[in-house]
Amino acid sequence: xxxxxxxxxxxxxxxxxxxxxxxxxxxATKKAGNDVVVIVSAMGDTTDELLDLAQQVSPLPPGRExxxxxTAGERISMALLAMAIANLGHEARSFTGSQxxxxxxxxxxxxxxxxxxxxxxxxxxxxGQIAIVAGFQGVSQNTKDITTLGRGxxxxxxxxxxxALEADVCEIYTDVDGVFTADPRIVPTARKIPKISYDxxxxxxxxxxxxxxxxxxxxxxxxxxxIHVRSSFSTKEGTWVVSxxxxxxxxxxxxxxxxxxxxxxxxxxxxxxxPDKVGEAATIFxxxxxxxxxxxxxxxxxxxxxxxxxxxxxxxxxxxGPTALSALKKVQDRIGFxxxxxxxxxxxxxxxxxxxxxxxxxxxxxxxxxxxAGVNIEMISTSxxxxxxxxxxxxxxxxVSAAHRAFDLxxxxxxxxxYGGTGR
Amino acid sequence: xxxxxxxxxxxxxxxxxxxxxxxxxxxATKKAGNDVVVIVSAMGDTTDELLDLAQQVSPLPPGRExxxxxTAGERISMALLAMAIANLGHEARSFTGSQxxxxxxxxxxxxxxxxxxxxxxxxxxxxGQIAIVAGFQGVSQNTKDITTLGRGxxxxxxxxxxxALEADVCEIYTDVDGVFTADPRIVPTARKIPKISYDxxxxxxxxxxxxxxxxxxxxxxxxxxxIHVRSSFSTKEGTWVVSxxxxxxxxxxxxxxxxxxxxxxxxxxxxxxxPDKVGEAATIFxxxxxxxxxxxxxxxxxxxxxxxxxxxxxxxxxxxGPTALSALKKVQDRIGFxxxxxxxxxxxxxxxxxxxxxxxxxxxxxxxxxxxAGVNIEMISTSxxxxxxxxxxxxxxxxVSAAHRAFDLxxxxxxxxxYGGTGR
Numbered sequence: 110x111x112x113x114x115x116x117x118x119x120x121x122x123x124x125x126x127x128x129x130x131x132x133x134x135x136x137a138t139k140k141a142g143n144d145v146v147v148i149v150s151a152m153g154d155t156t157d158e159l160l161d162l163a164q165q166v167s168p169l170p171p172g173r174e175x176x177x178x179x180t181a182g183e184r185i186s187m188a189l190l191a192m193a194i195a196n197l198g199h200e201a202r203s204f205t206g207s208q209x210x211x212x213x214x215x216x217x218x219x220x221x222x223x224x225x226x227x228x229x230x231x232x233x234x235x236x237g238q239i240a241i242v243a244g245f246q247g248v249s250q251n252t253k254d255i256t257t258l259g260r261g262x263x264x265x266x267x268x269x270x271x272x273a274l275e276a277d278v279c280e281i282y283t284d285v286d287g288v289f290t291a292d293p294r295i296v297p298t299a300r301k302i303p304k305i306s307y308d309x310x311x312x313x314x315x316x317x318x319x320x321x322x323x324x325x326x327x328x329x330x331x332x333x334x335x336i337h338v339r340s341s342f343s344t345k346e347g348t349w350v351v352s353x354x355x356x357x358x359x360x361x362x363x364x365x366x367x368x369x370x371x372x373x374x375x376x377x378x379x380x381x382x383x384p385d386k387v388g389e390a391a392t393i394f395x396x397x398x399x400x401x402x403x404x405x406x407x408x409x410x411x412x413x414x415x416x417x418x419x420x421x422x423x424x425x426x427x428x429x430g431p432t433a434l435s436a437l438k439k440v441q442d443r444i445g446f447x448x449x450x451x452x453x454x455x456x457x458x459x460x461x462x463x464x465x466x467x468x469x470x471x472x473x474x475x476x477x478x479x480x481x482a483g484v485n486i487e488m489i490s491t492s493x494x495x496x497x498x499x500x501x502x503x504x505x506x507x508x509v510s511a512a513h514r515a516f517d518l519x520x521x522x523x524x525x526x527x528y529g530g531t532g533r
Numbered sequence: 534x535x536x537x538x539x540x541x542x543x544x545x546x547x548x549x550x551x552x553x554x555x556x557x558x559x560x561a562t563k564k565a566g567n568d569v570v571v572i573v574s575a576m577g578d579t580t581d582e583l584l585d586l587a588q589q590v591s592p593l594p595p596g597r598e599x600x601x602x603x604t605a606g607e608r609i610s611m612a613l614l615a616m617a618i619a620n621l622g623h624e625a626r627s628f629t630g631s632q633x634x635x636x637x638x639x640x641x642x643x644x645x646x647x648x649x650x651x652x653x654x655x656x657x658x659x660x661g662q663i664a665i666v667a668g669f670q671g672v673s674q675n676t677k678d679i680t681t682l683g684r685g686x687x688x689x690x691x692x693x694x695x696x697a698l699e700a701d702v703c704e705i706y707t708d709v710d711g712v713f714t715a716d717p718r719i720v721p722t723a724r725k726i727p728k729i730s731y732d733x734x735x736x737x738x739x740x741x742x743x744x745x746x747x748x749x750x751x752x753x754x755x756x757x758x759x760i761h762v763r764s765s766f767s768t769k770e771g772t773w774v775v776s777x778x779x780x781x782x783x784x785x786x787x788x789x790x791x792x793x794x795x796x797x798x799x800x801x802x803x804x805x806x807x808p809d810k811v812g813e814a815a816t817i818f819x820x821x822x823x824x825x826x827x828x829x830x831x832x833x834x835x836x837x838x839x840x841x842x843x844x845x846x847x848x849x850x851x852x853x854g855p856t857a858l859s860a861l862k863k864v865q866d867r868i869g870f871x872x873x874x875x876x877x878x879x880x881x882x883x884x885x886x887x888x889x890x891x892x893x894x895x896x897x898x899x900x901x902x903x904x905x906a907g908v909n910i911e912m913i914s915t916s917x918x919x920x921x922x923x924x925x926x927x928x929x930x931x932x933v934s935a936a937h938r939a940f941d942l943x944x945x946x947x948x949x950x951x952y953g954g955t956g957r
Contacts, residue, residue, distance in 0.1 A: 125586060125589035125590050128590050129590055132590075159609065162549060162609070162613060163612075163613065163616060165549035166549050166552050166553055166556075166613050166614075166616050166617040166620065167616040167617060167619060167620035168620070169620075170616040170619070170620075171615070171616065171619050173626065174612045174613075174615040174616045174619065174625075174626075174627055175612070175616070177608060177611070177612040177615070177627050178608070178609060178612035178613060178616075180608070181605040181606075181608040181609045181612075182605075184601060184602070184604070184605040184608065185583065185586070185602060185605045187601070188587075188598045188599070188601040188602035188605075189586055189587065189590050189598075189602060190590075191595070191598040191601070192587060192590050192591040192594040192595065192598045192599070192602075193590040193591060195591060195594065195595050195598065196590065196591035196592070196593075196594075201598075202597065202598075203598055203601050208677075229677075253632075253653075
């Protein structure tokens with residue numbers, strides 16, 4: 110008998126009929142002889158509706174109260190799901206994050222899990238019951254106040270509970286069949302990836318693949334917990350996220366590139382005419398760090414000898430743009446730069462693949478493909494298993510398609526290339 | 534500095550603008566130098582909407598999960614109210630029933646409060662904060678599961694917390710100005726009662742006056758806690774419910790009749806042709822008690838000597854009718870009665886007044902007034918401070934008006950009669 114943790118997102122429980130369908134799926138897993146723990150998000154648009162209500166009474170609601178409000182969303186969906194399961198003749202009990210033992214710090218709106226003590230969940234399982242747990246929420250260790258985990262919170266709850274319960278697998282249900290080699294809306298021939306490593310999945314998540322949040326993959330990697338990303342609309346196998354996708358020997362060779370991710374949510378700021386002196390760049394980035402702005406990519410131009418000045422460009426979430434600009438303007442006189450440029454019409458395209466470690470030609474192939482497609486590269490950044498480029502936002506689709514084609518990721522060539530390896 | 538507990542019902546917090554208005558009222562109470570604890574119900578139709586969702590997934594949802602679901606309603610309203618207060622520059626913290634220390638038994642859907650341990654509420658008050666508490670809910674002492682208190686639950690939460698905190702007053706805000714001598718929709722000249730005793734208020738509540746639930750008045754009486762029923766739409770004084778309304782000597786004499794209550798929610802069952810033997814009536818009412826049906830009034834006809842049989846009639850909540858009928862049919866052969874009659878077209882009209890103890894003519898005046906109005910009396914029941922009659926449902930209005938007039942309760946005669954006393 111296995112212990113299966115399943116997580117269903119808001120679109121999987123959007124209305125009563127969705128909830129009934131999910132209940133059947135859960136009961137089927139239970140009847141197959143498994144212990145089942147289910148983590149559930151708020152129904153469909155509930156969270157947005159609650160946020161809208163909050164805005165109507167206060168433009169800047171206190172974090173503690175906003176968390177109290179938003180956690181009502183999962184309370185509703187989890188109770189309804191437990192009822193739907195009971196209606197199928199199986200026992201289910203719902204638990205809030207607090208009841209399930211999800212202990213967090215006190216940072217309302219983006220609390221971090223610091224401990225999981227799932228005593229009541231174990232009891233429910235020991236009693237033969239299906240446990241339904243509210244995702245996205247916990248209780249603060251110090252203040253005993255209700256907290257929410259912020260973006261990716263429900264996935265993280267699922268992985269954290271699965272780790273604490275030593276589950277055999279954490280199944281993340283979504284509305285697509287798994288993780289794809291590229292966004293199928295851009296590349297219709299994109300292929301579902303059967304297995305991917307934690308490292309690659311983290312790079313994919315960090316580079317804009319929205320299917321799993323970076324944070325939940327990090328958590329799974331730490332506890333070496335297998336994640337199975339799959340569709341709640343079919344019984345097909347989805348994508349397994351594991352430590353070593355090749356360990357079972359079913360694949361002959363590691364694929365060079367696992368997938369192409371893209372992200373349109375970043376903007377670029379260029380600090381023009383920075384005096385080329387030691388420490389000026391440090392001051393700029395210290396200023397941004399103090400304003401709690403996460404910088405992604407950075408490029409510093411070669412200094413023009415004639416002027417003794419240089420330009421520094423960096424990317425950041427578009428929503429942080431105004432804060433960053435105003436923080437930098439405050440230090441303009443001290444640093445002595447000439448001006449600031451802001452460009453939110455950019456996009457990031459990333460190649461991710463553990464195989465590129467041992468295949469030095471990847472960068473050249475990637476850039477050649479972009480050049481052939483007429484795409485201009487504005488910035489470049491690399492890690493051991495990733496290459497990212499910044500391009501014009503209206504060139505993202507062309508860049509993704511060109512890269513996907515250049516590395517033969519298309520579905521009709523899968524067997525020959527991805528598993529067979531081409532030596533490129 | 535006084536400690537004021539305020540309770541706002543669902544209609545007082547029906548939408549964002551209502552919530553903002555209530556927040557201003559709360560802040561005004563705080564600014565007047567009081568400590569303030571607020572008990573709040575779910576917004577407007579939220580509970581009905583949640584019940585509707587539950588019905589969509591399960592015709593008979595488990596009580597534990599239904600309670601989990603419904604408690605989301607107050608969670609939403611209390612968080613929004615705390616935000617609205619914060620937006621006015623005052624600190625407020627919201628607490629679930631569990632966090633506020635409302636400890637109950639494990640009877641889901643109609644749990645009873647067995648203890649109140651408001652440590653976190655006291656802390657909030659000590660920190661100068663306004664405490665907002667979810668009404669209608671608690672946590673089971675044994676199972677630690679979330680419970681709801683059933684009908685009148687929010688008022689009862691308010692009174693229970695006020696008693697535990699030794700508050701100076703428990704203000705129950707509603708959409709009318711207080712307790713009236715009769716329903717103003719039936720008797721336009723009905724008068725607001727400035728003060729009423731716990732005993733009278735309990736009789737009024739038990740007889741259909743919906744403004745306060747019997748249970749909350751019982752609780753207040755036990756702890757001798759003053760209740761002030763008043764409108765959330767005005768600052769006028771409402772009705773004070775206290776142990777001895779005359780103790781302050783402002784009234785010259787106790788009014789004979791405090792008010793006229795009515796109730797259209799009962800039905801009548803007649804057991805026809807019961808053999809007139811010892812123990813048959815007991816068997817009938819034992820059967821009903823086993824089916825958990827609350828009987829209100831009972832009448833047994835004088836036995837017809839020729840047949841040796843009698844009819845027994847009783848009233849009960851109309852919603853319990855089908856259960857009662859089927860329970861009785863099962864014992865028909867054993868008891869040997871002839872048939873069952875069910876009549877849901879009845880209404881109960883009650884006169885309530887502590888003064889009737891010392892005014893023996895009340896019953897005669899009441900019955901004469903009904904006769905003059907052409908109202909036929911089907912059943913009668915009395916207590917020391919109440920007379921109730923069952924009449925046809927379409928005669929309820931006429932009966933209420935006639936009684937109101939007969940005891941000179943109309944507003945334009947208030948001073949002369951109710952406080953002056955007429956000796957009738």
